[in-house]
Amino acid sequence: MTQRPTRVRRLDDGGLLLWTGRDHAVDVLFGGHRVWSFWTRRDTERAGLARRVSWPRPMEKYLHGRSRVVVRDSGTGQVLFDDDVTFGSGTDEIRFVNDAGVELGIDKSGRMVPTFATRSKADVSALVDAVEVVLEALAGAGLKPFLAYGTLLGAVREGAVLGHDSDADVGYVSEFTTPVDVVRESFRVQRELNRLGWRTSRYSGGAFKIDVPEEDGVIRGLDVFGGFMDGGRLYLMGEVGVDFEPGWIHPLTTATLEGRELPVPARPEKLLEAMYGPGWQVPDPAYQFSTPDRTTRALDDWFRGTRPMIKHWQRRASATPELPSGRSGLAKVVGQYAVDTGAHVLDVGAGRGRDSLWLARQHLEVTAYDFVPRALRTVVARAEQEGLDLDVRMLSLTEWRAVMAEGARLAHDPRPRVLMARHVLEATTIVGREALVRLASMSLRSGGRLYLDFHAGPQADPPPWVVGAVDPERVERLVRRAGARVVEVDEVRVKNGPPVTRLMGEW
Numbered sequence: 001m002t003q004r005p006t007r008v009r010r011l012d013d014g015g016l017l018l019w020t021g022r023d024h025a026v027d028v029l030f031g032g033h034r035v036w037s038f039w040t041r042r043d044t045e046r047a048g049l050a051r052r053v054s055w056p057r058p059m060e061k062y063l064h065g066r067s068r069v070v071v072r073d074s075g076t077g078q079v080l081f082d083d084d085v086t087f088g089s090g091t092d093e094i095r096f097v098n099d100a101g102v103e104l105g106i107d108k109s110g111r112m113v114p115t116f117a118t119r120s121k122a123d124v125s126a127l128v129d130a131v132e133v134v135l136e137a138l139a140g141a142g143l144k145p146f147l148a149y150g151t152l153l154g155a156v157r158e159g160a161v162l163g164h165d166s167d168a169d170v171g172y173v174s175e176f177t178t179p180v181d182v183v184r185e186s187f188r189v190q191r192e193l194n195r196l197g198w199r200t201s202r203y204s205g206g207a208f209k210i211d212v213p214e215e216d217g218v219i220r221g222l223d224v225f226g227g228f229m230d231g232g233r234l235y236l237m238g239e240v241g242v243d244f245e246p247g248w249i250h251p252l253t254t255a256t257l258e259g260r261e262l263p264v265p266a267r268p269e270k271l272l273e274a275m276y277g278p279g280w281q282v283p284d285p286a287y288q289f290s291t292p293d294r295t296t297r298a299l300d301d302w303f304r305g306t307r308p309m310i311k312h313w314q315r316r317a318s319a320t321p322e323l324p325s326g327r328s329g330l331a332k333v334v335g336q337y338a339v340d341t342g343a344h345v346l347d348v349g350a351g352r353g354r355d356s357l358w359l360a361r362q363h364l365e366v367t368a369y370d371f372v373p374r375a376l377r378t379v380v381a382r383a384e385q386e387g388l389d390l391d392v393r394m395l396s397l398t399e400w401r402a403v404m405a406e407g408a409r410l411a412h413d414p415r416p417r418v419l420m421a422r423h424v425l426e427a428t429t430i431v432g433r434e435a436l437v438r439l440a441s442m443s444l445r446s447g448g449r450l451y452l453d454f455h456a457g458p459q460a461d462p463p464p465w466v467v468g469a470v471d472p473e474r475v476e477r478l479v480r481r482a483g484a485r486v487v488e489v490d491e492v493r494v495k496n497g498p499p500v501t502r503l504m505g506e507w
Contacts, residue, residue, distance in 0.1 A: 006040055008071050008081035013063065013088060015054040016071070017047060025074035025286045030067045034117060035059065035096050036106040037074055037164065037285035058112035058315075065090035074285055102218055107166040108150075108287060111315065114218050117163030123214045124161055128258045130212040130222055131168050135263060137196055138172060138224070141189045145172040146252055146263045148225055149238060149275060155257040156268045157281060164285035167221035168212075171236055173249050174228045179302035182206055186226045187401075201394060205303040207237040219374075234274070237303060241295030242274045308398060308429055308467050313372045323378050324354035329492065330453045330502070331355035334420045338364050343416040343448055348395065348436060349424035353379030360388040369395040369406075397424075397432035397439075407442030414446035425454040425470045426462075433470075434478060441482035444507040450479065453492070456501040472501050479505040 004021030011017075016028075023041035027034050036056060038044070044051035055063060064087055071081035087094065096104045096112070103118035116124060131151070138145040147155050148171030154162040161168070174182045183205035190200050190208050199211040206226040211219050227236030234244035248267040255264045265271045272280040276287065327335075334355075338345050339362060347356045350368035353376040360366045360383055368376055373394045383390040396402050410417070419440050425433050440450040458469040472489055479487050484505035492500045 006073070006080055009050055011069060011071070011081060011083075011085060015052060018044065018051045018053070019049070020051055025284050026080065027070075027072050027074050027285060029070040029072070030094055030096060032068070032070075033096065033103055034105055034115075034164065034285070039286050042288075043286065056106055056110060058106065058110070059096070062094055062096050064088040065092045065094040067094040075282055100218075105164065105166075107164065109311070109314075111166075113166045115164055115166045116161045119214070119218075123218075124258060126214060127161075127168055127212055127220055127222070128260055130210075130220075131170065131257075132260065132262065134193070134198075134210060134222060134224070135170060137193055137198075138170070138189060141192045143172040143174075143185075143189065144250065144252060144263075145170050145224075146249075146265055147171075147255070147257065148236070148271075149223075151257065152255075152264055152268060153272055153276065153280060155255040155262065155264060156272060157283075159256045160258055162285075167223060169223045169225065169238075171225040171227060173234065173236070173246075174226060177228055177230060179205070179228070182226055182228050183303065186224075189224070202396075202399065204237060204299075206299075207303070235295070235298065235302075237299065238275075239289045239291045239295070240271075240274050241292065241298055244270070244274065308427075308432070312465055313375070316372075316375065323382055324352050324357065327355050327358035328422055328453075329494070330420055330422050330451060331358055334418055334451055335359050335362050335364065337449060338362075338418050341416050341418075341448075343418045346410075346417060346419040346443060348397075348419060348421040348439070349427065350376060350392075352376060353392075355420070355422065356390060356392075357383060357388075360390040361386070363389075365389045367391045367393060369393050371396055397428050397435045400431075400435060403435040403439050404442075407439050410439075410443035411445060416446065417443055417448040418451065419443060419448070420451045420453075422453045423455070425452060425475065426459075426466045426468070429467055433475065437475075437478045437482045440479075440505065441484075441507070445483075448507055450484065450503075450505040450507075452503040452505075453500050454503075455498060459498070470501075472503070475503060479503065483507060 006018060006020040009017045009019055018040055020040040023039055025037055025039050028036045038053060044053040066086045069085045070079060072079050098104055102114045104112045105115040107113050107115055135145050149169035150162050150165040151169045154160055174185055176182050176185060186206050193200055200208050202208040208224055210222040212222050213219055225237040227234060229246055232243055235241050248270040249265045251266055252263045253266055254261040345359050345364050345366045347366060348369045350356045350370045353368055356366050356368035357379045370376060373392050376392050380392055395406060421436060454470050456470055456472045476487055476489055484507055486506040488504045490502050492502045494500055
């Protein structure tokens with residue numbers, strides 16, 4: 001039976017209304033620039049005899065004005081809709097750009113980012129240069145690295161980076177066959193790259209990211225995924241856990257990427273099928289990984305668990321934040337103590353930096369720590385303009401080596417300090433709470449105070465970033481065991497919302 005062709009019945013402020021008889025990927029272009037892709041049935045909801053899909057949330061703030069909008073079949077290029085559309089009450093031409101004027105699009109993770117389709121040849125060439133250098137560095141560290149995921153797909157299928165992609169991926173299959181050895185090797189390689197001058201951050205025990213800056217300030221991610229063979233199965237960080245022949249990986253061969261010959265697995269099509277399924281040869285800008293539960297559980301148990309709610313915080317950080325104003329009640333208390341004692345302020349879990357900026361404006365030295373430090377970029381820029389003493393550092397409380405390293409750095413610079421953490425305890429695991437208290441004990445040994453604000457016990461309707469309930473008595477025991485001479489716990493009333501528990505520990 002012939003299936004009904006896809007037609008766009010309506011496109012307006014609320015999204016798209018479609019008639020479709022089959023499920024396939026389509027692209028949505030604004031002003032000739034692809035911004036978003038989706039599947040006509042998988043990503044839509046029934047609306048009578050039609051299907052409806054709303055605009056992704058990251059797009060909503062841009063949809064005020066007019067634009068030539070085209071909807072086309074991702075595979076064939078067939079145009080399904082082509083018209084001038086006005087959104088909201090705006091009259092200006094709609095442009096999906098960041099503060100630097102760089103064009104943006106929705107990537108595979110649902111983030112509004114500069115995709116490769118929006119970048120210049122020079123930017124893409126610089127990234128491929130970085131890929132080459134990293135591949136050489138990994139080989140120099142004793143590995144046999146190759147292109148992976150979207151970068152491998154682009155090289156094998158198109159000989160170029162995928163226009164809808166936003167980062168680069170390399171992988172390797174370790175000679176080790178136990179997860180703990182794979183983790184140790186991954187950290188060793190990361191240290192080697194740091195020694196060579198690369199800035200890195202870790203995803204898990206088996207994967208990390210390298211920051212590659214472009215000329216206009218855009219930071220492009222280059223992901224390094226470790227893998228290993230276990231009983232005839234290949235596990236590769238990210239999404240892969242399949243029966244696999246070692247000979248499909250080694251010896252490596254090459255494929256062309258943007259005119260460069262770069263290493264790929266011996267049978268790249270086998271790895272691409274493991275990553276993207278048998279339809280990997282068909283372009284799909286809206287592809288979504290569907291990792292089997294068995295693979296997810298194995299990779300979680302072996303390598304993950306050190307980045308709770310990371311995707312939530314990254315999504316929040318991806319939006320361009322307005323300059324925050326005001327301060328919390330805790331910041332007022334901490335600020336007064338710091339002014340009276342001349343203490344250095346440590347703001348752990350600084351978020352978008354509202355309290356950090358306010359404290360720095362009180363002529364205090366402030367170090368703001370966060371899981372996703374790019375969320376503070378607006379505050380950092382303003383602090384530089386105003387000549388404020390505000391430093392931003394990345395810190396993951398669930399990575400003990402990071403906490404111990406930062407604690408040691410602070411301990412070797414003894415002076416009065418005050419450490420504040422507002423609603424951080426709810427947003428991390430028990431391990432993270434213990435690490436926060438350890439950081440306090442190391443940084444406050446020369447004298448100072450710890451201030452913690454949190455909601456005690458289970459919450460009736462917790463926000464999505466809450467990891468677990470916090471027991472005030474357990475937190476108090478942790479702080480006392482960490483060496484605090486005085487510990488006080490009070491309940492603080494707030495204007496909107498439930499009371500807040502405030503703990504003060506003094507060293």
